[in-house]
Amino acid sequence: MKLHELRDNDGATQKRKRIGRGPGSGMGKTGGRGIKGQKSRSGVAIAGYEGGQMPLYQRLPKRGFTKPNRKKYAVVNLGLIQKFIDDKKLDAKAAITEDALLAAGLVRRKLDGVRILAKGDISAKVTLEVTGASKSAIDAVEKAGGKLTVTAATAAE
Numbered sequence: 001m002k003l004h005e006l007r008d009n010d011g012a013t014q015k016r017k018r019i020g021r022g023p024g025s026g027m028g029k030t031g032g033r034g035i036k037g038q039k040s041r042s043g044v045a046i047a048g049y050e051g052g053q054m055p056l057y058q059r060l061p062k063r064g065f066t067k068p069n070r071k072k073y074a075v076v077n078l079g080l081i082q083k084f085i086d087d088k089k090l091d092a093k094a095a096i097t098e099d100a101l102l103a104a105g106l107v108r109r110k111l112d113g114v115r116i117l118a119k120g121d122i123s124a125k126v127t128l129e130v131t132g133a134s135k136s137a138i139d140a141v142e143k144a145g146g147k148l149t150v151t152a153a154t155a156a157e
Contacts, residue, residue: 019031019032071112071113072111072112073111073112073113073114073115073131073132074107074108074109074110074111074113074114074115075114075115075117076101076106076107076114076115076116076117076130077116077117077118077119077120078116078117078118078119078120078121078122078137078140078141079119079120079121079122080106080120081096081101081106081116081122081126081128082120082121082122082123082124083120084104084106085124085126089104089105089106090104090106092124092125092126094127095127095128095129096126096127096128096129097129097130098110098113098114098129098130098131101114101130112131113130113131113132114130114131114132115130115131115132115133115134116128116130116132116133116134116137116141116148117133117134117137118134118136118137118139118140121140122140122141122144122146123144124144124146125144125145125146126141126144126146126147127146127147127149128141128146128147128148128149129149129151130148130149130150130151131150131151132150133148133150138150
């Protein structure tokens with residue numbers, strides 16, 4: 001195959017619909033907008049407009065608050081760590097740090113740190129050093145004979 005022989009599969013692309021280009025196009029004259037009315041005219045933005053009545057999104061009360069500086073953690077489950085140890089992608093003998101999890105491909109990026117959750121079970125005796133962990137995850141690792149160290153100031157939540 002040569003470069004000039006490359007092309008899309010049949011049906012992969014469609015020609016652009018050209019509106020208002022005569023009656024033969026099937027989209028001429030009014031261009032699919034119907035006749036008269038606000039929506040047939042240009043410069044119309046009426047999404048959520050309720051004919052003068054107070055729109056629903058304005059009638060409902062505002063609730064809650066989004067913290068602007070909240071931390072976002074990369075979440076890892078214990079079951080996945082065990083799977084990666086079984087597949088020889090992680091070394092259970094050495095201390096498993098956030099960088100080791102990143103290198104193994106268990107997390108894509110660290111964000112504000114890595115947080116361990118207790119989904120799945122772990123049987124390997126591991127030493128984990130992460131930013132955060134749930135109480136049940138810490139218990140599960142210690143039950144398996146390992147150690148989970150939380151390095152962040154805010155310990156188990």
